[in-house]
Amino acid sequence: MNGYLAAEPQTDPDATFRNFQRHNVGRAADHFGVTVTGTPSFGWRLRTIGTPVDGRHGACWLRVVSEEPQWAQGHAWTGNLDGNTITTVHKPRVLDVFEWPERDWRNQRAELMTLMPGEPCSSTDVLWTLPNVSAAWWRDLRQSVDTLAVIPTERTYADQVRVTDRIRTRFGDTVDTTVTHWATAHSDLHWSNLMRPDFGILDWELWGTAPEGTDAATLLCHSLLVPTVAEQVHDLFADRLDTPSGRIAQLNVAARLLNRIDGGDYPDLAEPLHRHVRTLLI
Incomplete structure (x- = not known):
């Protein structure tokens, strides 16, 4: 396991879910053939996790969102990729996408995207x-x-x-x-x-x-x-x-x-x- 994705003690449900999200990043990184190069950050209520990575595209950002199946669809689910049509605003560009289910409990969507400076x-x-x-x-x-x-x-x-x-x-x-x-x-x-x-x-x-x-x-x-x-x-x-x-x-x-x-x-x-x-x- 990459050191940046080392599990924390599972002292409460949030810690357990953070470890689950770290596992998701590791799975996505393996799929995309990239190496995690920094400490992950978590989004609102832990539904997302993102981290810098490095691979054949150079330095990139890897983001994983995890949702209950009924929410893993629609415009919000595909918004970052749909945003590739916007080329006149300074923003990340999605390079690749990988989705997988966690039994019938959660659906995950990983997006490998360009890394924004700063x-x-x-x-x-x-x-x-x-x-x-x-x-x-x-x-x-x-x-x-x-x-x-x-x-x-x-x-x-x-x-x-x-x-x-x-x-x-x-x-x-x-x-x-x-x-x-x-x-x-x-x-x-x-x-x-x-x-x-x-x-x-x-x-x-x-x-x-x-x-x-x-x-x-x-x-x-x-x-x-x-x-x-x-x-x-x-x-x-x-x-x-x-x-x-x-x-x-x-x-x-x-x-x-x-x-x-x-x-x-x-x-x-x-x-x-x-x-x-x-x-x-x-």
Whole structure:
């Protein structure tokens, strides 16, 4: 076993599942003929694991997602590979894919992809400190979001029915949720999916059509613990956020995050997010 994939003591269910994910990476690395060259990192609720590898393509990134069978399908399951059609935004490219079942319990999907230079702007989705990025980085962010917005796709992240249900379930039936402008969005544009010092965007599972302003709204809501950055994000995307569709995009993102908070994620974000929502519901 590669030393980077050594098992940890199985002291609790999470430790057991991390070891399972390390085993999955080892199996995928053997399939692709690559060598793990760094310590793996785990994604949200351990459903993904990723690690640097080296092989015939040179330095790459190996990512494995593990899902229950009913979720191992659809746009989110193939989002990274589908994203290969996007060539005008700085992002990873999937080189190869390998899928296998773990009996009838889980399905795994391994993706070997190009390695992005630099590091994520944050180790967490929510920003806690200044991101230490350049003015050119901010310009590249705006240009990339604008470029993506007009790329045609049949993929859908959030349609009118989903937007209305999510917002009204959280904020009440009287909220006007009519979206008049739609755009292609990354749909998970938070700080651990953004690279520095050179700009780049990771994790394209969810990209697709969404209310215009969704990416700006997502980044804004994940920035609220650092008010100066939240203000900078707002100013950069004011023409997308300060519109009827932009308001709905923000409410949709906020509802999604509040659902996550109810499940135990991002507890410190709850109060600033509620304050932000109140400004949108006036």
